[in-house]
Amino acid sequence: MAMAMAPSSSRVISLLLCLLFTLISHITAQPSFLYHFCMNDKGNYTENSAYHTNLNTLLSTLSSNTEVDYGFYNFSQGQGSDKVNAIGMCRGDVKPESCRSCLNDSRVLLMHRCPNQKEAIGWYDNCMLRYSNRSIFDTMEPDPTYFLWVGINATDMNQFIQVLRNLLESLRTNASSGDSLKKYAAGSTAGPSFQTIFALLQCTPDLSEQECDDCLVRAISNINDRCYGLTKCRIGKPSCNLRFDTSPFYDSTADASPSSPSKESPPPPVTNTNATSTKGKSNSTGIVIAVVVPIFVVLVLLISVCIFIRARKRKRSFHNHNDTNNNISYWLPTKKGG
Structure with a gap:
């Protein structure tokens, strides 16, 4: 005969299911x-x-x-x-x-x-x-560096590279000469085969003009490592980054200058300690862990709910059976190998 689940059991299960839903929603979002x-x-x-x-x-x-x-x-x-x-x-x-x-x-x-x-x-x-x-x-750090690119070669590679180089050099000057609130420059130019080349360069504004320029020079030189002749590429460093594409990706109507030029950035303590780390570390491991671990947690919780329900049913069935014989009994799990 099927037995109704106790109100306390229902509340516990409802709470666990709510936690599972919240966890899954957070991971998905x-x-x-x-x-x-x-x-x-x-x-x-x-x-x-x-x-x-x-x-x-x-x-x-x-x-x-x-x-x-x-x-x-x-x-x-x-x-x-x-x-x-x-x-x-x-x-x-x-x-x-x-x-x-x-x-x-x-x-x-x-x-x-x-x-x-x-x-x-x-x-x-x-x-x-x-x-x-x-x-x-206040410290220029060129590494670690990440690269993201799309393997689409420019149709007229030599001309594309020359036009891109001229655009990046112009933007480099504009970005590095920014103030202590923003060192940023974005722009576009006509490229070969009726294409428009869009590019963006930026430094953390706590750097000096020379430090920003040095960082961007390194980033531009890194194009030869992974993105030479390609039409889409991003290069990111702790102190600066660049991106170019043949499709628009930034808001061209945004003002490149800081919105509140009267404000000053909070003065942090200054230290000249640099850090080094391995360049080009793969991001795939982190993605796998981020997906697998939450799924594992969800499965463990689901299994726990099932075990809890099954244990409640077995315990109640056992006690009812012994109560009919006016005995007092205790339910224990079966010992393996016994």
Whole structure:
């Protein structure tokens, strides 16, 4: 005879199913990075440590700050060995609301992709976020570098390369000469075969003009490594990035100058400590982990629900059987090998 499930059991199962739905919804809604690096050689932090608390507080503050509207955030939290430094930079044509939304997505995903890592960096299409336990302000860092490209060769390769080089050199000068709030330049030019070439260059504005220029020179030279003769390419570094395409990808109506030129960027502590990391680390491992781990958690929870329901039914059936014989009995799992 089938037995009705106890109200307490129904509440527990409903709660578990609600948690599962919330987890699945969060995983589905979270966009993936274009690329990211976990600096495994820079040290780890433990859960609920002072560093972990400072990191959570700092990234939450950074992504919700409404006073900064020029797309660059450089804040610190904590003291001594527990101090966390973070930089968030949005693409120069991105509006403040979209910028904060992008950085909020970044803080959630970067800590998930690089659990317990004291230093990490990740790029979305609209923003870049990095954090570290060392000073990362006012310091040009050309590595690690990521490349994203599409294997479409230009029809007139030599002419395309020459036109692209001229455009990038012009934009490099404009970007590096920007002020302490924004070092960004975007533009287009007519290319061969009736194509238009669009390009964008940007540095973190805490760099000097010379440091920005040096970083962009390195990025432009990296085109020869992976993107020579191709019509679409992105190259990202901690301190600068570039992108070119034969399709428009930026808001040409956005003002390249800072929206609030009277504001000053918060003065961070200055340190000349540079970091190095392996160039070109694959992002595929992080994508697999991000997908497999949540699925595994979901499966474990589902199995737990099934075991719980089955155990409840077996326990109730057993007790009912013994109660009819006026006996007191205890249900125990069958011992293997017994």
